Amino acid sequence: MAKGQQLQAPKGVSEYFPDRSNTFEYVRDCLIESAKNSGYQLIELPVFEDTELFKRGVGESTDVVSKEMYTFEDRGGRSITLRPEGTAGVMRSVIEHNLDRGQLPVKVWYSGQFFRAERPQAGRYRQFYQVGIEAIGLDDPEIDVEVIAVADRAFRALGLKNYSLEITSLGDKASRDAYTKVLREYIAKLSLDDETAQRAAINPLRLFDDKREEVKAAMQAAPTLMDYLTPESRESFERVKTLLTALGINYEVNKRMVRGLDYYTGTAFEFVHHGLGAQSGIGGGGRYDGLMAELGGAELSGIGFGIGVDRCVLACESEGISLPSTFTLDLFIVPMSIQTKAQSLLLAERLRESGLKVDIAYGDRSLKGGMKAADKSGARFSIVIGEDELASDLATLKNMKTGDGSSIKISTLHEKLRDYFPETIGDR
RNA sequence: GUGGUCGUAGCUCAGCUGGUAGAGCACUCGGUUGUGGUCCGAGAUGUCGCGGGUUCGAGCCCCGUCGAUCACCCCA
Known part of the structure; x- marks a missing residue:
């Protein structure tokens, strides 16, 4: 037990030591293996970046950027931030090293620690471990489905059963702008408390995620983005669904899915595990059209996901799955x-x-x-x-x-x- | 950032209405001068999270603090 002045780990970090570290290692490697099997190669990046990267890439209006970043000044007076997510860093590196000048798509995977200064709770840590992939430079339903399949295959390889896949289409920028306007008008007619109204002002989609019954009921009749998709977006989404079915991957269309990062467009998805607490998302991702250009790169689209290794470990434990030990002696x-x-x-x-x-x-x-x-x-x-x-x-x-x-x-x-x-x- | 619950041995926990600590598992040694897992015996281990207060006396009551946990918010 903690004694007086004894040193202890910073608040909200997860640690893995024997024997549980074997489970962690197995889960992480299983996720990586699945990415490699689909032709993704390692991209190893710094855990800290110029603060500006996340402000521009993730979006200043997001909670992640506005109140959850670990930001500090280094000795040269630069503002540095511990990465809260992986995609922005990958984009920065791709642009900086011209990785998109060759054959497309660029397919990379990464793994490592990410940091968000949130109040810890079941499955939510201030330092958490994620495995992610990005396929950059191709806007195509086939690649969307491949990305989803990498995650699904990994979960199945782990033996997970009690999870489901939710998908939606957030449309292109034109669809999104038209829809947001209509949604704001709808929300303006509701009588909401100040705090909720403020959340809606930042991102009206957030209200779809509200846990309170009265808000849920009020949002029941709200217009959904699906109804505002351009014909191209709609057709692309139909193809994604058809392909998922062909691959035998079960899914559910969630018209009210909310993504916390501003850059998502088009196909978006989330894997939800039903044996966890309030933090039930074990992996999620989607397409991002404007991100590369926003960060000073070419007008290229991309798609990727991030899977929470910590949550996958919890998911395996909740299903009573005993994984083979990664530690063996002859x-x-x-x-x-x-x-x-x-x-x-x-x-x-x-x-x-x-x-x-x-x-x-x-x-x-x-x-x-x-x-x-x-x-x-x-x-x-x-x-x-x-x-x-x-x-x-x-x-x-x-x-x-x-x-x-x-x-x-x-x-x-x-x-x-x-x-x-x-x-x-x-x-x- | 807001709220609920909790904090006793390495782990899981017991400790009645305040009288200065216990169990199981694990660990070490032995029963078997040199071969593990079962069984039996013996042993070691805690400033009861930390600080202060009330009391003749606090693991138990009060205040603070740190941490954990769960939920909100948000998300992997």
Whole structure:
């Protein structure tokens, strides 16, 4: 427990340590794997950027920018901000390094920490981990569906079932402007309290997300964006739906979906898990038409998503899914005495160099203690190294699962283990 | 930023209307002079989140503070 002056982690951060860190690692890698399988390549970016990037990219009217950013001045007097989301940074890098000059679309994935200074709650942290992808330079329903499929495939690979996909179309800028005008007129006729009215003034779409029954009821009859889509937007959205069905991906059209970042246009989607608390979105994203140009780049459209790794871990736990451990050991060595510890370490290093995963019982433990350590390590085999073994070069290789032991020559242990782990042993 | 609940051993928690701490799990050692998982025995562990107040006496009551948690707001 926290004692007096004991240091503790900053408020609202999530930490993963054994054994739970294995779950985190597995989930993250699974998401990344899915992106790689669809041809996305790594883009590794800084966690802090010029504050201006987010103000222009994400939008100053958004909550994320107006009150949730970790912003500070560096020693050169520059305003720096810890990234609250990933897309703006990717765009900046693409523009800065002319990544869009070659074949399109540019397909990249990223993963890492993001920061928002919010009040923490279930599934919402001030530092959170996200895996995301972006496909830039192509406005096409097929790529929209591919992006959605990357996320859906990853969730299925994790074994998740209790989630659903919601999609909508936010239309192009023309559709959006026409609609917003009508919606503002509708909202103006409602009698709302000051705070709510202020929220509506910033972004009228927000009211669709209000949790209060009276507001929900009032918004029930509100016009929806779907009715104001241009023919092109409508046709594109129809194609997205058709393709999702063809891929066997279930979805629900949510005409009232709200996206918190200003740059979204066209296809927008959100994966919602039903076993979490109030923060139920495990991943979401959509198309952005004006973002690149806004940041000084070409007039290129793009689409991407961000998936919350922390929330996916919680989702797996809520469904009782037990993921394979990312930590595995092939062999655990138990030295009998202080005299054999050094020899054991040499043996371990030799085996490790050939690609085996090997650990040793350190400290002056009893044989029983050493074997308990071997047991808990989860290693598939154990071997006790004592004076006798070193003198005779004979030891018992024990299968920890079955309990069977077979006598082997220590000098040929490498070859013996090669039979069991052909995939891990390299030719060195 | 606003509100509810909570803060006792590494973990999960018990502790009646105030009388200075306990269980299970985990851990270490032993029962089995050199082979784990089951079983049995023994042992170690806390300034009861922190600070102040009331009291002869506070884990328990009061105030503050920090943290956690859940919800609003917002979102991954």
